[in-house]
Amino acid sequence: MKNIILLCTMAVLALSACQQSPVRYTQDSPEIDTVKKLISNYNSKSFDTSMYADTSKIYYNTNKNALSASETMEYHKQTDANYASRGFQNENQEFEMVVTDDGETWVNCWLDWKGTLAANNKAVDIPVHLTYQFVDGKIVREHGYWDPSEIVMELQKIEAEAKMAEEEMKPME
Template sequence: MKKNILKCTVVLLLLAACQQGPVRYTQNSPEIETIKKLIDNYDNKAYGTSMYADTSKTYYNTKDNPMSAVETMEYHKEAENVYSSRGFEDEHQEFEMVVTDDGETWVNCWLDWKGSLAANGKEMTIPVHLTFQFVEGKIVREHGYWDPSQIVLELQKIAAEAKMAETEQTE
């Protein structure tokens, strides 16, 4: 009898040890699908805020001065004038969803952005990291990080060349 109780106890302990808790990391989730759709919308210039909570905050290359969802879409629309084409490359896209120790749900993605400047056709590829916090299926916080120096330097060069051409015409 004691052996049976001991065996049952060991079996129960083993079963309890094998029980998995909630998923804390995945590469497949509804939240990841939302971000893939958001990126597809960006690539197709379909700007909408339905994926964002009304109180969402977006930070691009900063930790200060967040933008609302509407301001974020306006930011992307204004940038359209600078590029003849732009979007995220299909290759080497990585997505993950994590649930933090505090129970926050975040989706991280690593992408390559490619664009051509409207002024001179120069093509540039820039690695981008985006991270999104979700609450009840909506984006409540977005952070984006990339190095814009290649674009800034090229735009400064274009502006300097235009200024020089303008000066030569007035002389």
């Protein structure tokens, strides 16, 4: 009888030890699929806000002055005027979903972005890190980090050259 009780106890312990705990890290989830769809929409210039919660906050290279989802789409439309082409590259994309110790669900991605400036056809490659917080399947917070220096300097150079050309065209006084 003691052996049966001992055997049953060991079986219960073994089964309870094998039970799956909640997934805290994965590279395959509905949230990752949502982010991949968002990236695809960006590349195709389909400015859809349905993946975002109504109260979402988006921060690009800052922790202040959050944008709403619709303001973010407008931002993308405005900056598109600078590019003959632009988008995230299909190679070297990395996605992960983590659930923090506080129970927050975040998707992180590391991507390569390439754009060609419309004014001079200069190609620019920039590594980008994006992270998205999800609640109930919707993005409630987004942070994007990249170094825009090369683009800023090139746009300033284009503007300076345009001003110089304009000055040269003015009649002599």
